[in-house]
Amino acid sequence: MYDGIVQDLIDEFGRLPGIGPKSAQRITFHILQTPSFDVSRLSLLLGDLRERVRFCEICGNVSEQDRCSICRDSRRDTALICVVEDAKDVSSIERTREFRGLYHVLGGAISPIAGVGPDDLRITQLMQRLADGTVQEVILATNPNLEGEATATYLSRLLHTLEIRVTRLASGLPVGGDLEYADEVTLGRAFEGRRAV
Amino acid sequence: MYDGIVQDLIDEFGRLPGIGPKSAQRITFHILQTPSFDVSRLSLLLGDLRERVRFCEICGNVSEQDRCSICRDSRRDTALICVVEDAKDVSSIERTREFRGLYHVLGGAISPIAGVGPDDLRITQLMQRLADGTVQEVILATNPNLEGEATATYLSRLLHTLEIRVTRLASGLPVGGDLEYADEVTLGRAFEGRRAV
Numbered sequence: 131m132y133d134g135i136v137q138d139l140i141d142e143f144g145r146l147p148g149i150g151p152k153s154a155q156r157i158t159f160h161i162l163q164t165p166s167f168d169v170s171r172l173s174l175l176l177g178d179l180r181e182r183v184r185f186c187e188i189c190g191n192v193s194e195q196d197r198c199s200i201c202r203d204s205r206r207d208t209a210l211i212c213v214v215e216d217a218k219d220v221s222s223i224e225r226t227r228e229f230r231g232l233y234h235v236l237g238g239a240i241s242p243i244a245g246v247g248p249d250d251l252r253i254t255q256l257m258q259r260l261a262d263g264t265v266q267e268v269i270l271a272t273n274p275n276l277e278g279e280a281t282a283t284y285l286s287r288l289l290h291t292l293e294i295r296v297t298r299l300a301s302g303l304p305v306g307g308d309l310e311y312a313d314e315v316t317l318g319r320a321f322e323g324r325r326a327v
Numbered sequence: 328m329y330d331g332i333v334q335d336l337i338d339e340f341g342r343l344p345g346i347g348p349k350s351a352q353r354i355t356f357h358i359l360q361t362p363s364f365d366v367s368r369l370s371l372l373l374g375d376l377r378e379r380v381r382f383c384e385i386c387g388n389v390s391e392q393d394r395c396s397i398c399r400d401s402r403r404d405t406a407l408i409c410v411v412e413d414a415k416d417v418s419s420i421e422r423t424r425e426f427r428g429l430y431h432v433l434g435g436a437i438s439p440i441a442g443v444g445p446d447d448l449r450i451t452q453l454m455q456r457l458a459d460g461t462v463q464e465v466i467l468a469t470n471p472n473l474e475g476e477a478t479a480t481y482l483s484r485l486l487h488t489l490e491i492r493v494t495r496l497a498s499g500l501p502v503g504g505d506l507e508y509a510d511e512v513t514l515g516r517a518f519e520g521r522r523a524v
Contacts (some may be wrong), residue, residue, distance in 0.1 A: 132392055135391065139369075142372055149350075157345070158376070159413075159414065161376060169376060172336075175336045175339055176336065176369055176370040177367060179358060183333055194330055194331045194332060198330065228458065325332060
């Protein structure tokens with residue numbers, strides 16, 4: 131619809147997840163018409179991103195060094211490992227400020243439909259980390275969906291051969307949610323996991 | 328939450344319109360983890376955008392040359408000018424394939440609250456285009472909201488001093504819409520503008 135580079139940039143933004151043609155157009159015109167927006171900074175950061183970011187050699191989290199800031203932090207509890215599917219999940223959990231242990235990023239979840247098996251995940255690396263006996267508990271924090279549950283089940287079976295406590299994040303009603311709108315599975319889990327008060 | 332460049336890029340994407348922190352994170356990780364995404368192309372286009380894009384010296388539409396592709400197109404009807412607020416509106420109207428005339432981009436709408444008066448819009452340039460008597464009709468296609476209506480009213484008064492037909496886009500029910508969900512103002516307009524069938 132537009133000439134040259136304007137349309138090219140709209141197309142390129144439209145390839146990003148969650149950005150439709152209208153949003154891509156809005157973003158492109160915003161950049162074009164907002165002198166205060168530092169477009170060279172965005173351009174430079176994009177150009178450098180993949181070069182500068184690597185994955186932590188211990189946990190698989192994103193990092194600009196060989197080891198991520200969490201693995202380098204001596205105040206973290208090395209007896210606790212929280213297993214997550216993705217580096218984004220590390221950030222979500224960090225925001226809660228509830229967890230002071232270390233992480234292990236699997237890089238996905240077991241999914242026969244997507245052709246992802248246990249060998250495609252960083253499970254061997256996890257077993258290596260558990261070998262020296264430092265770790266006392268592994269918290270399985272894969273997503274509460276089909277693939278995440280399958281991965282958690284697989285890992286819990288594997289880990290029960292070791293003398294390590296294996297736990298799973300609680301399922302139940304979201305805080306601030308409404309019982310009326312909870313789906314049956316979530317409500318069922320909330321009953322299962324009920325606690326004495 | 329993340330180290331260095333990952334967080335920097337998330338922040339930078341978060342400055343764009345319609346992109347919240349979660350979307351910015353999703354986009355950044357998509358770029359990081361999708362080898363097939365051509366990040367250098369996006370980076371280059373962003374760097375070049377403002378340098379390469381200018382605004383058409385006649386109509387104010389975006390263009391990579393002094394005159395935009397519509398003003399250069401000899402098949403367009405030079406007796407018709409459609410006045411729009413923004414270059415994005417040109418593209419929306421072009422998609423309909425209903426209009427074969429030329430455009431005039433005002434660069435906004437009159438808005439006392441935002442401090443935009445008639446002098447901040449490309450109205451003098453419009454009057455200059457109308458001076459030679461080629462243009463027979465001016466279609467006011469500003470947005471059907473408070474600012475757009477005020478701008479259309481202002482322009483229609485100004486243009487009625489010339490011997491040019493001045494029209495306004497029809498307001499009414501959107502096609503495919505539902506009468507039940509139409510707001511009163513739109514429904515009122517639909518009655519006002521009813522046509523014999």
